[in-house]
Amino acid sequence: MFDIHLDFDLLEKCNRCGACYDICPSCLNIDGYDPRAVIKDILNGNAGRWLTSVHIYQCLECHHCLEICYQNYGFENAMTAMRLRAARQGIHPPQVRRGWDMFVKTSRLGEPSLAARKKLGLPEPRESGKEEFLKLLEVYRMRRHGPSPCLRER
Amino acid sequence: MKEFAVFWGCTIQARFPFLEKSVRVVLKGMNLPFRDMDGFTCCPEKSLVNNIDHGLWLLTAARNISLVDKEAVDLVSPCTGCVSNLATAKGEILSNPRKEGEINSLLKEVGREFKGTSRLYHLVPFFHDEVGIQKIKQSIKRDFSGMRFAVHYGCHMMRPSHSLKNDDPLEPKKFDNLIRALGGESVEYSTKLMCCGQGLDRVDQHDRALQMARVKLRELKNTGVDAMALCCPSCFLQFDNNQHLMEKEGERFNVPVLYLTDLMGLAMGYTPQALGLDGHRVDTEPFLKKWKEISSRPSAAAAFSEGMKKEGSFI
Structure with a gap:
């Protein structure tokens, strides 16, 4: 239900098209960046070789390919699916991992800077929904994977 | 106008409180009915959260939306990423009743319900469509006639x-229209819609992020603009902070970076200090100096009339 699934029929056409290469900022500016090489391997069952490659993180998720695609698909779908698959195997750029850890601990990706706010005359920041988020996260994890290790210990 | 909650997002509050x-x-100066709300979390960010757990990304966005749904207010954000994430999750949930059911059965555990009834706006289309060009023009004390701007939209303002x-x-077109409403010229340039590339910084590819920023900044340096205008904290990070880093290494582009509300606020008569412009890394002084100089000149029509008077034509 909450997973991302790839449509291989659309990917087949995607693999033969490449219309978005002329609008994709990474294709235009990063030497060697070639999403169709990844798609080709997904279609051939060799996707695994890309899981540790920086390539799959060079898609900027700008949605240009989606907007220009005559199938309304875009190769960003393939890149997102690859990143999710890599994540399942615990493979992330370190900064992604740090961001994720902070998110699941605090519900945010950074806390408001109180000193700077005071200096600027900004009001106190509002309460975040951290406590409720953490409860929701636990419920979500229970539904998806059963009790988490810390809950089982309890 | 319907009351709206401002969704500030993590980046603005943690890194750029001056934005x-x-x-x-500007919201206060225009007497717009905005409010702050308790309970928001990260939107959540796509590249750091959706790339690890799509379900949690959807659920967190749905919870944030449920807060404004409950209060029956709209949501407006000065962050393109937040609005794009929230709207994308909302679209995905509303297009799949089974998914909506599953999301709501989870939210019920914390007393929330996702309805998707509140409208979600980014600040640019909000000013353009809801506040309106006319009201913006009426609020201006000193416009930007004679100033050239490079509008940088930011991918997630209008995509997906x-x-x-x-x-x-x-x-x-909407950001360009707002710049014109403020009296400025929105310059056309070939990399206008190119992604800022800041996403590369978030995946440990800093050098490539700088390489991407350079492409646009080089073009703007050659085109000769007075400032870049944008309305996204991530793009701001890329073009202000990262430009400053390159300046320190001796690579100068001299492109001041201004938020939409910086420009609106200046035009409305607020001082640069009141708008927090001293928090910008790239010096905005050349922009302000030129604007002051141009504004103090008589308009072309006034100068022409003055000249004619001096020559005695009207006597």
Whole structure:
């Protein structure tokens, strides 16, 4: 239900098209960046070789390919699916991992800077929904994977 | 106008509180019915959360939306990423009743319900469509006539269009219209819609992020603009902070970077200090100096009339 699934029929056409290469900022500016090489391997069952490659993180998720695609698909779908698959195997750029850890601990990706706010005359920041988020996260994890290790210990 | 909650997002509050200041000054100055709300979390960010757990990304966005649904207010954000994430998740949930059911059965555990009834706006289309060009023009004390701006839209202001539906995704116009409403010239340039590339910084590819920023900054240096105008904290990070880093290494582009509300606030008569412009890394002084100089000149029509008078034509 909450997973991302790839449509291989659309990917087949995607693999033969490449219309978005002329609008994709990474294709235009990063030497060697070639999403169709990844798609080709997904279609051939060799996707695994890309899981540790920086390539799959060079898609900027700008949605240009989606907007220009005559199938309304875009190769960003393939890149997102690859990143999710890599994540399942615990493979992330370190900064992604740090961001994720902070998110699941605090519900945010950074806390408001109180000193700077005071200096600027900004009001106190509002309460975040951290406590409720953490409860929701636990419920979500229970539904998806059963009790988490810390809950089982309890 | 319907009351709306401002969704500040993590980046603005954690890294750029002076941008929050600028937005607040303008919203207050225009007497718009905004409010702050308790309970928001990260939107959540796509590249760091959706790339690890799509379900949690959807659920967190749905919870944030349920807060404004409950209060029956709209949501407006000065962050393109937040609005794009929230709108994309909302679109995905509303298009799949089974998914909506599953999300709501989870939210019920914490007493929330996702309805998707509140409208989600980014600040640019909000000012353009809801506040309106006319009201913006009426609030101006000193316009930007004679000043040249490079508008940088930021990808997630209008993409993905299937969820945002707020401008043409490949040929947007609303930000340009706002710049014109403020009296400035929106310069056309070839990399105008190119992604800022800040996403590369978030995946440990800093050098490539700088390489991407250089492409646009080089073009703007050659085109000769007075400032870049944008309305996204991530793009701001890329073009202000990262430009400053390159300046320190001796690579100068001299492109001041201004938020939409910085420009609106200046035009409305607020001082640069009141808008938090001293928080910008790239020096905005050359921009302000030129604007002051141009504004103090008589208009072309006034100068022409004056000249004619001096020559005695009207006597």
